[in-house]
Amino acid sequence: MDDPELTVDRIAVGGKALGLDADGRATFVSDAVPTERVRVRLTKVAKRWAEGHVVEVMLPSPDRVVPPCPHASGQPRCGGCDWQHVATAAQRGLRVAIVEDALRRIGKLDTAAIDIRSGPVLGAHNYRTGVRMLVDGDGHLAYRQPRSHAPYRPASCLVVHPLIDEIIQTARFPHATEAQVRVGALTGDRMAEVTPSVGSPVVPNDLAVIGRDELGRRSVAVREIVEGVSLRISAGTFFQSSQTGASALVAAVRGALAGTDRDGLLIDAYAGGGLFSATVGVEWTDAGGELIAVESNPLAAADASVNAPSASVVNQRIDEWRPVKATAVIADPARAGLGASAVDRLVATTAPTIVLASCDAGSLGRDARLLAEKGYVADSARVLDLFNQTSHVEVVTRFRRAL
Numbered sequence: 001m002d003d004p005e006l007t008v009d010r011i012a013v014g015g016k017a018l019g020l021d022a023d024g025r026a027t028f029v030s031d032a033v034p035t036e037r038v039r040v041r042l043t044k045v046a047k048r049w050a051e052g053h054v055v056e057v058m059l060p061s062p063d064r065v066v067p068p069c070p071h072a073s074g075q076p077r078c079g080g081c082d083w084q085h086v087a088t089a090a091q092r093g094l095r096v097a098i099v100e101d102a103l104r105r106i107g108k109l110d111t112a113a114i115d116i117r118s119g120p121v122l123g124a125h126n127y128r129t130g131v132r133m134l135v136d137g138d139g140h141l142a143y144r145q146p147r148s149h150a151p152y153r154p155a156s157c158l159v160v161h162p163l164i165d166e167i168i169q170t171a172r173f174p175h176a177t178e179a180q181v182r183v184g185a186l187t188g189d190r191m192a193e194v195t196p197s198v199g200s201p202v203v204p205n206d207l208a209v210i211g212r213d214e215l216g217r218r219s220v221a222v223r224e225i226v227e228g229v230s231l232r233i234s235a236g237t238f239f240q241s242s243q244t245g246a247s248a249l250v251a252a253v254r255g256a257l258a259g260t261d262r263d264g265l266l267i268d269a270y271a272g273g274g275l276f277s278a279t280v281g282v283e284w285t286d287a288g289g290e291l292i293a294v295e296s297n298p299l300a301a302a303d304a305s306v307n308a309p310s311a312s313v314v315n316q317r318i319d320e321w322r323p324v325k326a327t328a329v330i331a332d333p334a335r336a337g338l339g340a341s342a343v344d345r346l347v348a349t350t351a352p353t354i355v356l357a358s359c360d361a362g363s364l365g366r367d368a369r370l371l372a373e374k375g376y377v378a379d380s381a382r383v384l385d386l387f388n389q390t391s392h393v394e395v396v397t398r399f400r401r402a403l
């Protein structure tokens with residue numbers, strides 16, 4: 001198969017640039033930046049579309065940069081970040097374009113009527129305070145190589161917090177296949193959750209290590225501070241990928257709830273360890289309102305009870321939860337999004353405002369469509385750079401009940 005030359009003119013959901021080949025086939029190209037003329041090694045060709053990656057840049061975009069991370073170029077290379085070759089400021093615009101595209105094409109919404117904007121500028125280096133990595137055959141933490149399952153062990157990682165970088169550089173987890181490392185940026189706490197079991201790790205003295213097989217029987221936690229609130233995050237509990245990102249997300253959710261009466265009932269759906277309940281949610285209970293946090297994972301629900309003592313924590317799946325009348329809902333589902341049955345439960349609260357935090361543009365599009373079909377109109381979306389140097393988006397979208 002020849003390597004065709006083509007011009008990519010826009011970004012697609014998923015972070016690849018999109019152009020038409022000589023036969024009019026939509027071609028999704030990784031490692032490319034919109035407006036570039038590139039030569040593409042095709043890896044999949046279907047009748048109407050194809051997929052590939054850049055082998056030569058004929059005409060570079062002004063937004064193309066030399067990757068700041070030495071592990072993001074050369075062969076073999078690290079596949080941990082897919083946008084190291086894009087200037088950080090330009091990444092913001094591309095993420096907004098991805099979200100606009102998802103709301104318009106998948107959500108079928110009139111995006112001209114939605115205020116879609118980037119959130120605050122967040123750091124692009126040393127920001128990650130939580131990371132899930134492979135463990136290679138020698139027990140070292142590793143990412144994957146691009147478009148491959150093969151491990152790549154970076155000597156150091158540019159996007160993680162220095163307290164995690166030290167673990168990448170020095171720790172060994174023999175016999176493990178995967179490890180999730182989390183640190184408290186403002187406390188210095190560190191922990192690692194190792195799959196399948198702890199084994200005999202070689203780690204810094206202060207690193208608390210727990211095996212995935214021990215979750216629920218033994219507990220290990222770090223503390224992180226967001227808006228001055230100290231949060232317990234146990235191994236097994238979800239937490240945002242960075243402290244700065246968690247703070248920006250809380251601020252965006254608060255912004256989306258501006259003007260909502262604090263004396264009613266707020267539902268924090270998919271509450272995790274209670275990030276929103278312990279910060280924005282407290283504004284409801286302080287004002288004489290009520291706060292219900294719904295979370296399916298018992299470890300996270302236990303953290304939410306500790307972190308947000310004024311919330312009534314319900315340890316249940318949203319799609320099994322019995323809805324109650326509410327004045328506002330925050331929903332922050334996992335990557336798959338809400339889906340129809342959770343949308344039904346949230347809509348049954350009759351809340352005038354639903355604030356949806358999405359970490360996947362495709363599922364945002366699908367959920368936005370489901371909510372629109374139930375009479376909820378999106379009026380604002382804040383696109384947050386929680387995953388700088390990658391095409392991943394985090395979006396806070398506000399929906400108002402129209403009827």
Ligand SMILES: C[S@@+](CC[C@H](N)C(=O)[O-])C[C@H]1O[C@@H](n2cnc3c(N)ncnc32)[C@H](O)[C@@H]1O
Binds near residue numbers: 239271273296
């Ligand atoms: C993206 S996390 C958000 C957590 C929290 N809002 C935060 O920002 O830290 C999604 C959470 O939803 C929980 N979850 C997944 N499926 C659920 C369901 N069907 N019902 C309720 N919670 C669910 C997960 O355990 C996880 O804690």
